[in-house]
Amino acid sequence: MRTIAVLNQKGGVGKTTTVVNVAAALADRGLRVLAIDLDPQAHLTVHLGVDAEQKDCGIYKVLAGSTSIEEAVVQVRPNLRLLGAGIDLVGAEAELVGEVGREIILRQALEPVKDKFDYVLIDCPPSLGLLTLNALSASTEVVIPIQPHFLALQGFSRLLQTVSLVQSRINPALRVSAILMCMFDARTSLSTEVREDIEKFLSGARNQNSPWAGAQIIPVHVRRNIKLAEAPSYGKTIFEYEPGCHGATDYLAVAEFIHTGKICG
Amino acid sequence: MRTIAVLNQKGGVGKTTTVVNVAAALADRGLRVLAIDLDPQAHLTVHLGVDAEQKDCGIYKVLAGSTSIEEAVVQVRPNLRLLGAGIDLVGAEAELVGEVGREIILRQALEPVKDKFDYVLIDCPPSLGLLTLNALSASTEVVIPIQPHFLALQGFSRLLQTVSLVQSRINPALRVSAILMCMFDARTSLSTEVREDIEKFLSGARNQNSPWAGAQIIPVHVRRNIKLAEAPSYGKTIFEYEPGCHGATDYLAVAEFIHTGKICG
Numbered sequence: 361m362r363t364i365a366v367l368n369q370k371g372g373v374g375k376t377t378t379v380v381n382v383a384a385a386l387a388d389r390g391l392r393v394l395a396i397d398l399d400p401q402a403h404l405t406v407h408l409g410v411d412a413e414q415k416d417c418g419i420y421k422v423l424a425g426s427t428s429i430e431e432a433v434v435q436v437r438p439n440l441r442l443l444g445a446g447i448d449l450v451g452a453e454a455e456l457v458g459e460v461g462r463e464i465i466l467r468q469a470l471e472p473v474k475d476k477f478d479y480v481l482i483d484c485p486p487s488l489g490l491l492t493l494n495a496l497s498a499s500t501e502v503v504i505p506i507q508p509h510f511l512a513l514q515g516f517s518r519l520l521q522t523v524s525l526v527q528s529r530i531n532p533a534l535r536v537s538a539i540l541m542c543m544f545d546a547r548t549s550l551s552t553e554v555r556e557d558i559e560k561f562l563s564g565a566r567n568q569n570s571p572w573a574g575a576q577i578i579p580v581h582v583r584r585n586i587k588l589a590e591a592p593s594y595g596k597t598i599f600e601y602e603p604g605c606h607g608a609t610d611y612l613a614v615a616e617f618i619h620t621g622k623i624c625g
Numbered sequence: 626m627r628t629i630a631v632l633n634q635k636g637g638v639g640k641t642t643t644v645v646n647v648a649a650a651l652a653d654r655g656l657r658v659l660a661i662d663l664d665p666q667a668h669l670t671v672h673l674g675v676d677a678e679q680k681d682c683g684i685y686k687v688l689a690g691s692t693s694i695e696e697a698v699v700q701v702r703p704n705l706r707l708l709g710a711g712i713d714l715v716g717a718e719a720e721l722v723g724e725v726g727r728e729i730i731l732r733q734a735l736e737p738v739k740d741k742f743d744y745v746l747i748d749c750p751p752s753l754g755l756l757t758l759n760a761l762s763a764s765t766e767v768v769i770p771i772q773p774h775f776l777a778l779q780g781f782s783r784l785l786q787t788v789s790l791v792q793s794r795i796n797p798a799l800r801v802s803a804i805l806m807c808m809f810d811a812r813t814s815l816s817t818e819v820r821e822d823i824e825k826f827l828s829g830a831r832n833q834n835s836p837w838a839g840a841q842i843i844p845v846h847v848r849r850n851i852k853l854a855e856a857p858s859y860g861k862t863i864f865e866y867e868p869g870c871h872g873a874t875d876y877l878a879v880a881e882f883i884h885t886g887k888i889c890g
């Protein structure tokens with residue numbers, strides 16, 4: 361089972377869109393996928409067409425210890441199950457802050473279902489708080505979606521520092537596996553400049569012993585495409601909403617690369 | 626003095642871009658403007674070309690009570706002063722949580738400079754925590770930038786509830802004055818649909834006694850324009866970077882509307 365935290369504390373960069381569409385593409389290939397919504401905004405839950413207002417949506421009760429993952433998941437598509445977020449998740453960080461081992465609650469809850477899934481994808485909130493620490497402790501890999509804008513780069517080193525802290529103190533297996541350029545617009549030089557900045561940074565890290573030494577920029581970028589922003593209002597993945605658009609082609613290739621390490625087609 | 630909190634807990638919707646460019650446009654008209662960076666990401670500070678790594682950047686020391694606003698501000702352009710954020714602001718919320726009257730620290734600090742400025746614009750972090758509560762307690766108005774996407778609408782009612790709580794418990798004068806459509810793309814139906822949703826919501830609120838009963842959508846939208854995303858990497862406002870582009874025209878008209886209630890030209 362590969363457990364991947366999709367994370368960037370900068371808001372609005374494409375985390376949720378990436379989890380929904382990569383999870384759907386992997387499920388379409390026949391892989392058993394669990395998508396976890398760790399964001400109190402519950403956007404992953406809403407995007408997959410599930411009502412986040414229901415109290416018994418799932419992840420909060422798992423973190424509070426009152427139910428197991430097995431009981432809390434809902435099947436949302438063939439091969440795709442969701443551990444959704446409800447409005448009760450808003451208070452979780454404050455409530456868990458005093459718990460012993462508060463960062464590893466999710467990791468322990470995932471133990472019993474390890475052989476039931478091929479992939480676990482975790483949609484993280486736009487912050488580096490306790491919910492995100494739970495995701496990092498439970499994961500073996502981190503995928504970082506990045507919007508190719510200057511301001512979006514500002515927090516990148518803080519994000520890597522947090523990953524490094526979790527790796528050295530809680531989860532030695534954790535590493536940053538990939539960086540995904542989202543909302544990419546090849547017509548503007550800004551997108552290419554930002555990508556070059558990141559490439560330079562990563563090549564400087566190659567020989568170090570850091571959790572991102574092996575990270576690479578996924579060679580497929582997700583182009584800006586309004587259909588990706590329209591799909592959530594229908595509770596649909598991009599493949600259900602507009603299978604022929606750039607968004608669908610791009611996310612299919614991203615999922616292929618994550619699964620096989622190669623670009624398809 | 627008009628004190629305006631620019632707020633939306635959804636990340637990446639145009640808060641910082643709005644504060645920088647509206648502040649610059651008002652200052653260009655000869656108005657005395659103070660821009661406050663309340664976001665630990667320090668994007669407003671960076672966007673105006675100031676080094677956020679400096680420890681003595683400002684706002685943290687003001688909230689901690691060790692210096693006054695007068696001593697902490699820096700002049701960044703003619704008529705435009707900045708109360709910047711440094712990396713020390715990251716820990717502020719946790720440190721202030723036990724303080725008596727923790728929500729009104731900024732309001733008290735602003736008292737002595739009330740007659741030195743015509744406008745105070747506060748760039749809020751993408752959350753509804755203690756820093757944002759300080760902004761809401763110190764302000765008379767709230768301007769809400771919105772990206773015209775379905776997911777961006779999800780948190781809108783929670784945002785209004787927070788404003789309402791601050792109004793009823795801490796700051797009775799607070800009201801939502803305007804909603805600004807950012808990154809607007811008139812070619813797609815999504816932008817227009819989202820605007821219509823908000824219009825319907827606001828017209829239903831007209832007769833109520835809520836802090837948003839008088840709110841209106843600013844009749845000028847800020848179109849998506851890559852120059853707005855390029856300007857921060859040079860530490861420039863849009864007027865300095867590319868004065869003839871859509872971004873500059875749009876933000877000039879937005880600032881005019883905020884100041885006069887009319888659309889110029």
Ligand SMILES: Nc1ncnc2c1ncn2[C@@H]1O[C@H](COP(=O)(O)OP(=O)(O)OP(=O)(O)O)[C@@H](O)[C@H]1O
Nearest residue numbers: 371372373374375376377486543583584585589774
């Ligand atoms: N490639 C794209 N082209 C156009 N719109 C996109 C693209 N990817 C995502 N979007 C839209 O941009 C907005 C931000 O994306 P998304 O919600 O996935 O980001 P996020 O990082 O999960 O945000 P948050 O930090 O709030 O959780 C959404 O409205 C989404 O529909």
Ligand SMILES: Nc1ncnc2c1ncn2[C@@H]1O[C@H](COP(=O)(O)OP(=O)(O)OP(=O)(O)O)[C@@H](O)[C@H]1O
Nearest residue numbers: 509636637638639640641642751808848849850854
């Ligand atoms: N109208 C626009 N067209 C194109 N890009 C824009 C526009 N407005 C803002 N941007 C860019 O989009 C990104 C998000 O904008 P901005 O940082 O102002 O949002 P924010 O709400 O302040 O984000 P945060 O929640 O992280 O503080 C930035 O990279 C900015 O340069």
Ligand SMILES: [Mg+2]
Nearest residue numbers: 375376399403
């Ligand atoms: Mg999200």
Ligand SMILES: [Mg+2]
Nearest residue numbers: 640641664668
């Ligand atoms: Mg900002």
